[in-house]
Amino acid sequence: MMKVLVLGATGHVGSRLANYLHRQDYQVIAASRGRLSGNIPGQIKLDSLDLNGVTHTLKQVDAVVNCVAGNKDSIAKGAEILVQAAIAAGMPKIIHLSTMSVYGGHQGNITETHPFDPDHGWYASAKCEAESHMEKYAAAGGQVVTFRPGCVHGPGSQLWVSRPANLLKNYRLGDLGDAGDGWSNLVHVDDLVRAIEIGLSAPAQAGESVHYNLSSPDSPRWNQYLFDLAEAIGAIPIKRLSRQQLTLDSKVLSPAIKIAQIACNKLKVDSQWLPEPLPPSLTRLFDQQIYLNSEKFSMKYSFVYQSYDKSLQDSVDWYQNL
Incomplete structure (x- = not known):
């Protein structure tokens, strides 16, 4: 049974992921530096900027999923500390949650090989820096899977x-x-969670770093x-x-x-x-006329997204019950 640390486990994606992995019989450590939630199993308090604390916790797991959000330090410095801690802890696999914002203001059909645009605001800059730390981890012999989702909607999406x-x-x-008239590039939170689980279970070699865009192809x-x-x-x-x-x-x-x-x-x-x-x-x-091309992941894993109609209905049902 794989043991997984989820960083940022009380956020929109992190909380959904922790519960999903628990249902799939993973051993989950759900870490957050803020207030804990009664709806998430395996919770601990852990500051992602605490090198010693992150290192100690990583020694207990096989993989870590980085769902940390927040300000620039939380995203960029947090990624740097995660890499330092993972190297010290014996090189667990890292699943890194990035964003299509790394492509900044670029337009057109955007694949994973498209250049970054870190000058498109603090968030894009922080996410680009975080990805650079992930590449350093792979260069040191680590395994990294990075997801760059579009706009994550569905239940819980503020x-x-x-x-x-x-x-x-x-x-x-x-x-x-x-x-x-720009493309919405929507992806249901549950599709993102399923993709992360695939990333956890997929075999990988030491020093390997792979990147995947995620966006439902029928997004309007x-x-x-x-x-x-x-x-x-x-x-x-x-x-x-x-x-x-x-x-x-x-x-x-x-x-x-x-x-x-x-x-x-x-x-x-x-x-x-x-x-x-x-x-x-x-x-x-x-x-912005940016179309997030997500064929790479879909073709490699025969991944099928939820339909736009179902995703919309899930979103509406959640919103109307707030």
């Missing part, structure tokens, strides 16, 4: 389900015209997704929004909302009454 749903209800998203363009989501949650008639309205919202209203959220957190005041911010990075993505 970013790609509850946030757009709330914005649609408030008529701050809708029919975006040509500003919403953003306008279609927003319309389907709006219709499913009853946020219709859908509103037509101009580029000027989106720009005003993302660059004027949303920064003010974000400042208010930060102030509420510092004052320990509930910020749930505040509307959702619409960050400029989101409006740029709606417009």
Whole structure:
């Protein structure tokens, strides 16, 4: 029985993964530096920036899945510490969760060989740096499988389900015209979890580093997704929004909302009454003509994604039960 450490186990992907692996009879150590959850088996408190703590825990497992999110230090420095700890712990296999954001502002049909764009914001920069540490691990003789998913939706997705749903209800998203014609590159969280399990069980050689894009091939363009989501949650008639309205919202209203959220957190005041911010990075993505080519993984493992219709219904069911 394989013993697996999941770092970032209380996050959206990490929590789903820990429960899935537990059901598949893996021995799971679910690590998080924050508050533990009663719904996740095998939990421990572990700071991914604590070299000694990570090294000690890695000596107990066969593989580790890096689902750590958060700020730049958590992502980039955390990956560096993970590699140092894994080398010291005897070279367990690393499954590293990256993102399509490493491709930055590039457009077109993007395969795994496409160059990175670390200048496309702090998140892209941190994720590119994290991947560079994974390559160093492989160069030292380690085994690494890196997944670069698109937009992870499905149950539990605040970013790609509850946030757009709330914005649609408030008529701050809708029919975006040509500003919403980019590909959504959606991937259901359960498809990502299944792919990670394949990565864990697949044989690998020392010094091997492989990379896979993950995106459902029937993902629609953003306008279609927003319309389907709006219709499913009853946020219709859908509103037509101009580029000027989106720009005003993302660059004027949303920064003010974000400042208010930060102030509420510092004052320990509930910020749930505040509307959702619409960050400029989101409006740029709606417009970006990037198609995440995921054929490499699908062809190698005969991997079949959930249909868009089922993924959408799973997302809506979760959102309506919040």
